[in-house]
Amino acid sequence: MSRRRLAVGAGLLLIAAPLWAQDARDVLLHSLERERAVAYEGLQTTVITDGGKTRRTEQVVKRRPPGKLRIEYLSPPRLKGELVVDDGEHYRHYIPALRVMEDGPSRLQKAMRRHQEHLQELREGRRPVTLLGEETLLGRKVDVVTVTPTRPERPTRTLWLDRETGVALKVEEKRPGGRTSVTTFEQIRFNPILGSEEFKLEPPAGVNVVPSSMGRPISLRRAEEVARCLWGALPTPGLLPAGYTLTSAHQLNFHDRPVIALRYTRGRDALSLFVSGGAGAPFAAPVQPRLNVVQRPMGGMLITLVGSQSPTELQQIVNSIHPSADVK
Numbered sequence: 001m002s003r004r005r006l007a008v009g010a011g012l013l014l015i016a017a018p019l020w021a022q023d024a025r026d027v028l029l030h031s032l033e034r035e036r037a038v039a040y041e042g043l044q045t046t047v048i049t050d051g052g053k054t055r056r057t058e059q060v061v062k063r064r065p066p067g068k069l070r071i072e073y074l075s076p077p078r079l080k081g082e083l084v085v086d087d088g089e090h091y092r093h094y095i096p097a098l099r100v101m102e103d104g105p106s107r108l109q110k111a112m113r114r115h116q117e118h119l120q121e122l123r124e125g126r127r128p129v130t131l132l133g134e135e136t137l138l139g140r141k142v143d144v145v146t147v148t149p150t151r152p153e154r155p156t157r158t159l160w161l162d163r164e165t166g167v168a169l170k171v172e173e174k175r176p177g178g179r180t181s182v183t184t185f186e187q188i189r190f191n192p193i194l195g196s197e198e199f200k201l202e203p204p205a206g207v208n209v210v211p212s213s214m215g216r217p218i219s220l221r222r223a224e225e226v227a228r229c230l231w232g233a234l235p236t237p238g239l240l241p242a243g244y245t246l247t248s249a250h251q252l253n254f255h256d257r258p259v260i261a262l263r264y265t266r267g268r269d270a271l272s273l274f275v276s277g278g279a280g281a282p283f284a285a286p287v288q289p290r291l292n293v294v295q296r297p298m299g300g301m302l303i304t305l306v307g308s309q310s311p312t313e314l315q316q317i318v319n320s321i322h323p324s325a326d327v328k
Helices: 003-035 107-123 220-231 311-319
Strands: 040-050 053-064 068-075 083-086 090-095 100-105 129-137 140-147 156-162 168-174 180-190 208-211 216-218 245-254 257-266 269-277 292-298 301-307
Touching: 003 107, 003 129, 003 140, 003 156, 100 107, 129 156, 140 168, 208 245, 216 220, 220 245, 220 257, 220 269, 292 311, 301 311
Parallel strands: 100 208
Antiparallel strands: 040 053, 040 180, 053 068, 068 083, 083 090, 090 100, 129 140, 140 156, 156 168, 168 180, 216 245, 245 257, 257 269, 269 301, 292 301
């Protein structure tokens, strides 16, 4: 090959690469702009592979723009009957197995803010995107794009974007540690008639309503298992104000470290006990006005108690928590 032909070929490659990147950004930008106005309902599966283990869930998803979402879990058996409803103002998650309903501010609002941020990043060319090509899913043409994270700890996402509506019919996330999540629509119907009742969720009788800020609700048995692995045991208070009983257990993360929370209630009054690791930044509890916070180191743990009682009363409760001989 002559030097001239080699130079021309190299020049074409240099031109094609930025054009390909621009095409990828345009595809994703147009998809994000269209999909937020589309109503749909469909059957969706999510398959998570991590550490040689695979978990699969099946759920019915309904969305009505601009900000209403309903997710009903069909499988596996341990999740069957769980229901998530977000009406754009409130988020509610009913977990029948635990007789608990999470309640908190809309998560769609936060997602919509991220949506706007992503649009801005794409317009400014600050989000690395690669166009992989065209495929067909559910008999519909889709464009396949990969979004590379700007931070190494974030997942790489590949999206199969419906060319007509912009809705992602399939999303694959690959994390640096090897965890992979694939969410796929097995069936989907666009622009269905979805009534307002679909996006209302009242707590059934006998169900405890807990703030979503407490973290993911789990069984007390699971809370004890996690605490035993981390600290040797789950410490609990020996002294509680009259009438308070344990109503729910939760797990959350603080600076990527696990935290176990126990919620004790008496009517509408509540005491929240957080157990976290003693190393690193001290746990910052999700507090509200007129609530007090008391903390106490205990071995390799940090005990945090939040309630409407006075700091002196809270300290007495914390002092009644004695570490087991098994606690690390």
